[in-house]
Amino acid sequence: MPIIQHTGTAFASGGGDLNWENPSTLQVWLDPRNWSSLTQSSDAAFGAGSQSSGNWRIMNGDAQYVAGTNDQGVEPAVSNTNMATITYGNDVPGMRNVTNYTFQFWIYVGTQTHGSWGYIGGSSNFWGNRTAGIFIQSNGTDWGFHTSSDGALDNDMPANGWHNVCGVRNISAPNCRMLFVDGSVVRVDNNGDNDSSHILDYSGGLSVLCHSNSNATGTGYTVGQTGFKFGHCLFYSSALSEAQVLSNYNMSKSVYGL
DSSP: OOOOOOOOOOOOTTTTTSOOSOGGGEEEEEOGGGOSOOSTTOEEEOOTTOSSOOEEEEESSOEEEOTTSTTOOEEESSTTOOOEEEOTTOOOGGGSSBSSEEEEEEEEEOOSOOSSOEEEEEESSOSSTTOOEEEEOTTSSEEEEESSSSOEEEEEOOOSEEEEEEEEEOTTSSSOEEEEETTEEEEEEOTTTTOGGGSBOOSSOEEESOBOSOTTTOTTOBOOOTTOEEEEEEEESSOOOHHHHHHHHHHHGGGGTO
16 A cells, blocks of 8 residues: 655745634644655644644554645545544643634535444544534434534535535624534524533544544544545634634635635
């Protein structure tokens, strides 16, 4: 199986050639170009301009870059399998004990009939009080955003292809939870307003396409998202505005052929 190599790119503080919104609260940027090897257990430093430092580790199997993305999209190296990534050995203190936060991910949807629940990304200790994530519902046809074990926003899985999915938690907003797809709001509610169980204070780090009870050992590690791929992923310790979510989408969508 070939090892895909990448020499890396220099980025200026705050995102460099990708000028993400609100860089002062961008705790972690997953920039796939930072991997020099895509074999299992390979590490990539957080994207330049991240407020936190650490590494993303490839879990569960070897990966490869998605053709046509200039090393900005990652998929399993073998079709009909799955792979994932986690902030291995780092629980990202800047994303702990925060009332407002944003997850914004580029995800390739491979099927609208997933068959069961699945994990897209967020806090890796996935479902419970003071955790949060974007996920696939147990019906396998919807995806959504949850901010504790107490209910979730969900919406139909979009058509196969690259999509930008984003969950925003803003405790002071009339609608304190918002789900965006491709830069547009698709669902809102006020679940968890002023509820401490919805404050993000997880254990286990951050992850994409998997969840785990431990960022150091992979204990409880689970993945089941065959057919899904990921690109740039952003983790903010603030609630982005609708305009900022749209700006991030518009700034990066050409990478994914949109």
